[in-house]
């Protein structure tokens with residue numbers, strides 16, 4: 455599933471990279487610097503297209519799908535948001551996924567090396583993208599800890615204890631010790647799996663967790679849909695109402711798409727660099743996007759009708775956005791399910807736990823490979839460094855809810871976690887995406903990547919793709935960037 459790494463074995467992509475060395479100047483710059491990022495053996499390649507798709511999907515499907523997407527869908531008019539999001543994912547999202555994987559496969563490098571391959575002065579784009587996982591991982595693990603605590607509590611305390619209108623959640627995150635322990639536990643599981651290596655840890659974990667996740671998501675969706683009152687909520691979720699289209703809805707959908715597809719932080723470049731030259735890029739990225747969209751759709755199908763039922767209207771659901779929707783409103787709904795309540799609650803949070811864990815693994819792996827790449831250190835030493843940095847940052851951000859809660863970096867009621875989230879998702883990711891599009895569209899020219907795509911499959915949408923990358927994408931990204939910053943200063947509500 456994952457990169458094969460028998461010592462001495464030349465992987466498909468490596469052989470191709472060598473062929474290219476003779477063919478193009480870019481290949482030549484690569485030949486000397488071509489070194490391994492993740493493994494101690496020669497550069498690896500995925501065992502096949504499906505290995506790549508599963509790993510990319512495991513990275514994409516996470517808290518963004520399970521927690522953020524449903525709340526946005528509820529807030530922005532249900533079906534209207536769903537439809538807008540779908541259109542964006544399968545045009546803009548797929549185009550950017552294709553761009554990043556093609557860039558990775560073309561250069562055979564992870565983010566920094568991939569940009570540097572076209573000239574030293576472009577390396578900063580890779581550096582910017584590579585900094586993002588270091589900011590996201592700590593706070594992602596904090597929310598991962600909350601989810602772990604909830605899954606465990608449904609087992610040990612039953613559904614009633616969690617459905618007390620927010621006291622359970624509030625007491626937990628503001629307490630002095632417990633939230634640190636759950637964050638630590640979540641980090642420990644993540645680090646152990648990453649420590650076991652790509653084949654022994656990550657690949658096996660994905661292989662178990664991803665199918666389990668799909669089965670649980672479908673099961674829970676069916677179950678909640680059979681609850682009384684769910685049909686009305688489902689209708690709200692599935693029926694578009696074009697009078698609800700608004701700039702805010704559009705911008706919200708766009709930002710969500712970046713985060714959910716794990717775009718603009720070098721991950722897809724690295725994953726593309728392990729992909730064999732004979733595997734179709736176009737088909738693979740459409741499948742990754744389809745998988746990610748499918749899970750978001752299911753999560754919405756569980757949470758939107760559930761919240762609708764509990765709160766009575768889309769407006770009320772929207773007002774309960776943020777952490778409270780998953781950690782306060784949903785447990786209240788589960789509690790009404792009688793005998794099944796604890797089981798449903800447990801399975802739901804286990805499902806979210808799996809989604810969060812596979813994403814945290816991919817984030818951590820990216821951090822490790824960046825450190826190893828940059829310093830030339832062994833995987834062990836790089837890993838120890840990442841553990842120290844992520845652990846320390848996690849403690850600091852978590853303190854934002856208790857010991858350091860007087861720090862309100864983005865205005866009253868905001869936390870350090872909000873700041874980390876804002877800086878990475880709303881500022882750095884759009885900026886990295888903008889620079890990447892300008893780099894490909896105007897500096898190296900889309901043709902370079904079009905050729906890369908054509909190595910493995912026909913590229914029917916080539917013309918549309920080029921227009922998207924050169925003009926549409928940069929414009930849209932500028933819009934998100936300005937909108938998000940404006941929102942922070944209270945000029946717009948997104």
Ligand code: PHE
Pocket residue numbers: 513514515516517518519590713714715716717719721813814816817
């Ligand atoms: N895409 C993940 C989610 O939706 C988050 C993530 C971002 C994971 C970047 C890895 C890298 O939750």
